Amino acid sequence: MQRFIGAEERICALFEAAQGGEALLRGGGKDVVIGMVFNTGAALLDAIVLAVVSKEAEGTYGYKITQEVRQVIELSESTLYPVLRRLQKDQCLEVYDMECAGRNRRYYKVTSRGFAQLQLYESEWRQYAEKITGLFEGRIIFGKEAETR
Numbered sequence: 001m002q003r004f005i006g007a008e009e010r011i012c013a014l015f016e017a018a019q020g021g022e023a024l025l026r027g028g029g030k031d032v033v034i035g036m037v038f039n040t041g042a043a044l045l046d047a048i049v050l051a052v053v054s055k056e057a058e059g060t061y062g063y064k065i066t067q068e069v070r071q072v073i074e075l076s077e078s079t080l081y082p083v084l085r086r087l088q089k090d091q092c093l094e095v096y097d098m099e100c101a102g103r104n105r106r107y108y109k110v111t112s113r114g115f116a117q118l119q120l121y122e123s124e125w126r127q128y129a130e131k132i133t134g135l136f137e138g139r140i141i142f143g144k145e146a147e148t149r
Contacts, residue, residue: 059109
């Protein structure tokens, strides 16, 4: 049986989802899972991938990147590899192959240009998130009300 949730409950769950990928509501003996409802654009994907790859000083490989990115957003491998190629083309990532269990494994490592881009993404994200949070929390006021304050 489907459980409908109220607006306040849904907003709280969406805030949790925005911070952790998905929220689980409990109540009335039913669990309601709410996934991300926001689209993830190319710049945000680039930022997330750069952040994940930057955590490994010697770089990391595609499957591991996919698994770590999936802890933040839903992502298929078919979506990840074009992002990795774009970041490589933009000289934000360098690529090298290393043998692992008798097979070559492709590794991705953030370049100095990639670290600079990641810093820009982080700065832009903090400003963006602060504005959206301010809007949701009523700290941003529009129109005539703003002029009188």
